[in-house]
Amino acid sequence: MKIILFTENYYRGGLDTFTATLINAWPDQDDEFTLLSNREYSGADVVRARLRRACSFVTYDFVTYAGLGHITRKNRILNALRLAASPLLRYLFLAHEVIVLRKLFSELQGDRLLIINGGYPGGDACRAAGIAWGFLPDKPCSIHNFHSLATSSRFYTKAQENAVDAMLVKKTKVFVTVSKAAATSMSVRKAIPEDKVTFVYNGLERSEHPSLTAGGADVRRDFALNKDALLCLMLATYHPHKGHTFLLKAFRRVSDAIPQAHFLVCGYGNEEEIAAVQREVDGLGLDGKVHLLGFRSDAMELLAQSDVLMVGSQEFESFGLTCVEAMARRVPVVATRVGGLPEVVVDGEGGFCTERNDVDSYAAHVINLLRDEKLRKEQGEKGFSRYLQHFTAQRMALEYAELLKSE
Known part of the structure; x- marks a missing residue:
């Protein structure tokens, strides 16, 4: 079985440890892993250095909304314009990410998808990945893993966020996080039902x-x-x-x-x-x-x-x-x-x-x-x-x- 691990991450940290540990301790030695991440993910080198079993590393090069934020924060005027346009711009980016990722997933021909998200909503590309995967024929629903407490949407994006969450719920088997407290925090996302959320404690080798x-x-x-x-x-x-x-x-x-x-x-x-x-x-x-x-x-x-x-x-x-x-x-x-x-x-x-x-x-x-x-x-x-x-x-x-x- 070929398993795709997807992430959008711009920092080194606990997600690197989690990813490497999960692959190393995976119970079925016949399964194959591909880590699909944004080009800017510096933690990929950390994961690669810690692995004791094979894993393919693939990067996607399209600019995400979060990636745009990393660029515009260097310029106060550009960043202000990005934030002012975010109620529309962010979701245009997300729609584009769904289209591009659907094609990329089709080319990779994975059997299962596990999304590794820093938080929720976290990286929009992570949500786009779950939706894109769900549009592929004959694929089981993905698993959406998140590692920090979920946060509520702002009042001016609530309608858009509820729509994205509702679409993702239809394409996702379960949202799994790292503790009961983190699972409970998902209650602030009204479009995600409680029975779709569970937790698995992190582990160490x-x-x-x-x-x-x-x-x-x-x-x-x-x-x-x-x-x-x-x-x-x-x-x-x-x-x-x-x-x-x-x-x-x-x-x-x-x-x-x-x-x-x-x-x-x-x-x-x-x-x-x-x-x-x-x-x-x-x-x-x-x-x-x-x-x-x-x-x-x-x-x-x-x-x-x-x-x-x-x-x-x-x-x-x-x-x-x-x-x-x-x-x-x-x-x-x-x-x-x-x-x-x-x-x-x-x-x-x-x-x-x-x-x-x-x-x-x-x-x-x-x-x-x-x-x-x-x-x-x-x-x-x-x-x-x-x-x-x-x-x-x-x-x-x-x-x-x-x-x-x-x-």
């Missing part, structure tokens, strides 16, 4: 979480920390909704209670975003205790050496893959009750969850874990058991295969 290797990064050595330093880690982009301010306030309390504690912050961010977090660090008097590292290719090595993973998301968190990465390495997690995070981090089963504005409770959980080595190890083992039960790549891939192949 066992080979993705080795223990610290000889000659690899040594955090305490690299930052000239004492051997008894206790390490808290944050793995997230430097976007405000990830909760840097909240976590720094909590860590201020942790540092007061445990002087040997240090906080490492890793993730993508531009100079302005990182500088804003640095000002927070300085304002709280945490210089020397908080280390802003930016993106690290060896982030999993750092995680393996950390004592606690701190996740402070304040909104827009559909799942929380870093929590699973920590559980797979027996590192306890303290997270906020936002979006899908409570589905991953269950109190006492690998970590703890607090309300997103409860700095004192959050800090108390971190302090308890750092002070009590027995508790840390106990929660680490429970988290690992939870990972094996719910979040393996094999379990995820099997559920997608069943959805895709069932008639």
Whole structure:
């Protein structure tokens, strides 16, 4: 069976991990994969580097509405004109995408289509792909996978959006996302019925979480920390909704209670975003205790050496893959009750969850874990058991295969 994976994506990130993991863990070795993506998708190189089985890579070159946005944002006047025309222009682009993709799908001669969308509505080309596939004769309906919380349409595009959603529903077998919270968020799209939406938890491959290797990064050595330093880690982009301010306030309390504690912050961010977090660090008097590292290719090595993973998301968190990465390495997690995070981090089963504005409770959980080595190890083992039960790549891939192949 030839399976086409379709995406429209302009960034590197979790979708790359998901795509590579899904292909690697796919249960049927006889199936063939083709990844069809926009030319600007830089994450395709990440997927290619991580694959352990064959996959064809095909790009489409037509300009999408989102692609046009990436171009016009460089010019304020052009961008203003694009936005003013969007109630009509966007849907003219979408109609064109349907026509072009129908022809492309016919040429590729795939047997099944799985659309990988960053969110919903996400990339319009992803919606166009589902509609285009549905116009091909003798093809089973596609699966539409989305990874972030669904968002409602603006009042001036509601009629157009409802029409597109209704058309896509007719051509789609099921909309599948990464958590119950994300599935529930689809209720804001009134044309998509509840019984058309389900979820499959993301999974990780066992080979993705080795223990610290000889000659690899040594955090305490690299930052000239004492051997008894206790390490808290944050793995997230430097976007405000990830909760840097909240976590720094909590860590201020942790540092007061445990002087040997240090906080490492890793993730993508531009100079302005990182500088804003640095000002927070300085304002709280945490210089020397908080280390802003930016993106690290060896982030999993750092995680393996950390004592606690701190996740402070304040909104827009559909799942929380870093929590699973920590559980797979027996590192306890303290997270906020936002979006899908409570589905991953269950109190006492690998970590703890607090309300997103409860700095004192959050800090108390971190302090308890750092002070009590027995508790840390106990929660680490429970988290690992939870990972094996719910979040393996094999379990995820099997559920997608069943959805895709069932008639």
